[in-house]
Amino acid sequence: MTTDTADKILAFIKAQKRVSPKEIIEHLGFSSQAVYKQLTKLLEQGIIDKVGKPPKVFYLLADKKEDEKKYNMSDDIKDLIDKEFLDITVNGREVSGWGAFVNWCMKRGQNVEKSAIDYVEIIKKYNSIKKNGLLDGMIKMKSTFPVVYLDNLFYLDFYSIERFGKTKLGKFLLYAKQSQDKKLIKRLSMEIKPKIKALIKLFKIDAVVFVPPTVKREVQLMKELEKHLNLEIDIIKVVKIKTPIIIPQKTLNKLEERIENAKKTFVVEGAKNYKNILIIDDAVGSGATLNEIAFQIKEKNVIKGKIIGLAITGSLKGFDVVSEV
Template identity: 40%
Template sequence: MKFDTGQKIIQIVKQKGEVRPDELIRELGVSRVAVHRQLKKLVASGALRRLGRPPRVFYAIGVEFIKSAAIDSPETEKFINKNYLYVSPLGEMVSGAKGFWRWLAAIGKTKEAEVFARRFQKIRQAANQQMGKNGLIDLTAKLKNTYKVVYLEQVFCRDFYSLPEFGKTHLGQLVLYAKQSQSQKLIGKLAQESKPLINNLIRHKKISAAAFVPHSLPRQLQFLEEFAKNVSLNLPEINLVKVRSGEVIVAQKSLSKLSERVMNARETIVVENIGKLYPAVLLIDDAVGSGATLNETAKKLKAKRIAKKVYGFALVGSFKGFDVIREF
């Protein structure tokens, strides 16, 4: 294959907008293997974007990054490579520095890359300082500042859902889009990454049973049901049931007032009587916003003498107080 084949592909894509590999093979007169090899390199460099999934795949011009977008500090760039994830409006998941460039280009701030990169590092590191030795963030103090009576011994999350200025965290992005796209692959990935942290919590708090918060909205693939299968905790599971009295379903996270969220959790989640008292129960949810669901469910578990102690765990939690996470 000639050296300039990659440039010829770019010229064709620029002329036509979106191009399928078969069109390139016909126009260039080269083998399928050769074209796909060049396409892979061009996508990796950011010159082209891959659209769609087999068998309907197209290629389009990628986001062009200018030299002023470079980060001078290797340490900062390494930090971003580890901690940043960008999800484009097209659903592309781009991690690390490449994702950071894409985000900067989207907001028109590529010339201020160094400033934004250092700011992100500072805010992310400040958030990391709230993680304990167990790799989890303890949200208990925030819960106690929100409610007069807290029925949970402690509440933990893996990370914050979003950060000031920069929006959703790497984990926040994964949880949101795993749930919205009903992706078994992403949910499985989240479960496997969470399993060691949850098992460590189970050992240290001497957890004897688990309960997964039921979803408000019906979906073909329910996030926490799939998460429970993949995480496989090897503990007795207490069944929680979501019920409704009205004519329509009201998602708990769609309510903006704290009092409404408390009422929703209290009136729509039912704990089935099992006639057994567990010393410590782990209550698991995908996200902690106001904390109403976990607190009200813990109250019911204790009132029905199913749990002596209740601990809460969520993948993500709110950064500032107990804000409402509406996107779920």
């Protein structure tokens, strides 16, 4: 239900296609308070969308949404999708849950009920192989490298899954990193912090390595992650050596190239001894970077116990799927 003020705002948006709050105020003569009040309500009702960031914000009519209530799905299926499904629209708006899933299916011409059942089965399949909320990446490492210097490797989730693409955590990571949005990075940090703290407690970790970035950005995800996690244990510094031309790991398609790149461009600093060390990376493709850093730590004889690798997301099937981040 909309008010007369809201109806006039909607009519103006429909006529102009995309408008700013200032244009609405000037054209319709309403107070800024009244306009923002109605815009907020229309957003909450899903009637309009907002794009941009202050001071350049615009409003437009939202895409017509499918009636999510007409599908006869169990509460268990809807609840799991509410928890796991996240999408970022082409307008840069975050949507999640059952309603977002229904619209995702409709836009792709997929049967909603069958897709929902398939999605839940895939999520449950991968959740069933998690231990303490973690996926074991060591099988992949041992099948990839003749010598593995990590004692354990865990993923918080896969970067992507079959048919449905990027996972919730995969999308968080991709858009937080690419957009360099500090608020989104903080949300990602808070999402993963409990699991990382639990892992530190489980393995009695007393030092951590944050894998340094290879691509220069104004806002570096790993630096922000380090700040927000605030793990209160020693941080071992790893230096990314500058080369005449920077070659990010994600641009290398051959395993041998990734191994060579990691050997020549990462250096572990410091000489203090630790019991168990955790190496954190945002995404693991080949695992070459983590394996090289673990090798250097052992070469320096600064570890008495285990070296644990942890990636926010990873892949068990090659490393091309995480090349985006």
